[in-house]
Amino acid sequence: MTASPVLFFVDASGFRRGDPRQPQVNVTDWGATRGDGIFESISVIAGRMPALAARFDRLEASAGALDLPLIDRSIWTTALARAIETHDAVDRLAVTLVMTRGVENADSSPTAWLLARPARDFTAIRRSGVSVVTLDRGYASDAADGAPWLLLGAKHLSYATNAAALREASRRGADDVIFTSTDGLALEGPTSSLIVRRGDLVETPGVETGILAGTTQATTFGFFESKGYRTRFAGIRAADLSTCDALWLVSSVRQAVAVHTLDGRAMPVDDALTAELNSWLSDETRPE
Ligand code: PLP
Numbered sequence: 001m002t003a004s005p006v007l008f009f010v011d012a013s014g015f016r017r018g019d020p021r022q023p024q025v026n027v028t029d030w031g032a033t034r035g036d037g038i039f040e041s042i043s044v045i046a047g048r049m050p051a052l053a054a055r056f057d058r059l060e061a062s063a064g065a066l067d068l069p070l071i072d073r074s075i076w077t078t079a080l081a082r083a084i085e086t087h088d089a090v091d092r093l094a095v096t097l098v099m100t101r102g103v104e105n106a107d108s109s110p111t112a113w114l115l116a117r118p119a120r121d122f123t124a125i126r127r128s129g130v131s132v133v134t135l136d137r138g139y140a141s142d143a144a145d146g147a148p149w150l151l152l153g154a155k156h157l158s159y160a161t162n163a164a165a166l167r168e169a170s171r172r173g174a175d176d177v178i179f180t181s182t183d184g185l186a187l188e189g190p191t192s193s194l195i196v197r198r199g200d201l202v203e204t205p206g207v208e209t210g211i212l213a214g215t216t217q218a219t220t221f222g223f224f225e226s227k228g229y230r231t232r233f234a235g236i237r238a239a240d241l242s243t244c245d246a247l248w249l250v251s252s253v254r255q256a257v258a259v260h261t262l263d264g265r266a267m268p269v270d271d272a273l274t275a276e277l278n279s280w281l282s283d284e285t286r287p288e
Contacts, residue, residue: 005117006086008079010097011109012071015079020115029111031100035158037110038062043119043252044093045282047084051215051252052077058155058213059097065154068099068110076114083116094119094253100157122254126278129269130175130249131261134186134238135165141181141235144210152210162190174261176249180238185209192249193217195256196236197229199245206233216250216281223280246270248277255281 007020018024031037040059042049049055056073063070076097087093099112144152151158165177178194179187187205188194193214196203202224207213221231241247245268247259256277258269 002086003090003118005115006083007116008083008114010071010075010079010112010114012069012075014075015082015114018113024113025100025111026103028104029100030102030104031098031111031157033104034101035156035160036066037098037100037157038066038068038155039099039157040097040155041252042080042095042097044084044087044095044116046091047088049080050281050283051219054215054218055252058215059099061213062154062156063099065148065151066101066156068101071099071110071112079114080116083114087116087118090118092119092121092253093117098157119253122257125175125257126255126274127271129258129260129274131173132176132178132189132247132249132259133169133172133174133263134178134180134241135168137179137181137187139181139210140183141185141187141209142183143181144208150210153207153212155212159190165190176257176259178238178241178247178249178259178262181209184238186236186238186241187211188214189249189251192251192254192257193220194236195220195248195250196241196244197224197246200229202229202231203234203236204231205236209235214250216252216255219281220248220250220256220277223277226280242267246273248274250281 005020007018008015009018040055095116097114099110102110169177188211204217248256250256258274260269
């Protein structure tokens with residue numbers, strides 16, 4: 001039993017434990033030198049994993065986009081179960097699965113690992129919400145069609161641009177970002193999906209705009225549908241965001257945070273609804 005990070009290296013034949021306090025990845029690994037790889041973040045709450053199958057579906061879709069081989073889900077899942085067992089006193093774990101293209105000039109086998117550690121406590125931000133700036137992502141909403149090599153919609157390791165956008169938000173005095181397309185659509189956050197409410201209609205941008213298929217977005221739609229709201233994927237004009245009744249950024253570990261300020265203007269927030277949504281997202285007994 002431990003509250004320390006637990007690391008397993010994974011390959012097609014099984015998994016083995018590594019020591020996360022020691023250097024582990026080769027300095028010529030394509031993941032380290034080029035960000036050439038994929039990842040997934042899994043939230044484990046009281047030992048349960050909401051939307052696990054959806055995360056494996058997305059990991060495999062990302063692998064397909066980068067022409068990386070698949071590692072059998074049963075190997076990942078057994079390593080995951082072992083990592084959870086060793087943390088049975090920890091209420092919330094954040095688990096990262098990573099697969100890179102492997103080491104330069106070696107055989108072509110990928111480097112893959114699973115790292116499980118206690119999740120950061122996001123209780124305060126779930127209550128307070130975030131201020132957000134819209135930032136141009138620099139692509140049109142149909143860029144993925146003509147340029148699949150941009151890997152839009154894959155959860156790949158090259159998150160330096162997302163991190164740069166978050167630093168720009170911070171320079172502008174904001175906490176987070178909503179990316180927009182060059183043709184004026186709202187897209188997603190650098191690490192979250194966008195949910196928009198107008199009256200009883202709840203919307204999110206469609207994946208054809210080159211955004212990640214959010215697993216928390218899917219669970220969020222389930223929440224709103226259970227309360228009688230209509231839900232749909234839609235093109236959401238960035239210029240219309242400021243007149244919405246509510247905006248949230250949702251993701252698996254931080255869960256739902258309300259946008260209380262958008263580009264310097266106050267937005268309506270419903271603290272009770274946000275709290276209810278977050279309990280739905282945490283509810284480890286609800287069938288997916
Ligand atoms: N969009 C991006 C770019 C992300 O990085 C993430 C999560 O990391 C999400 C959306 C939300 O995905 P999920 O709800 O599956 O965590």
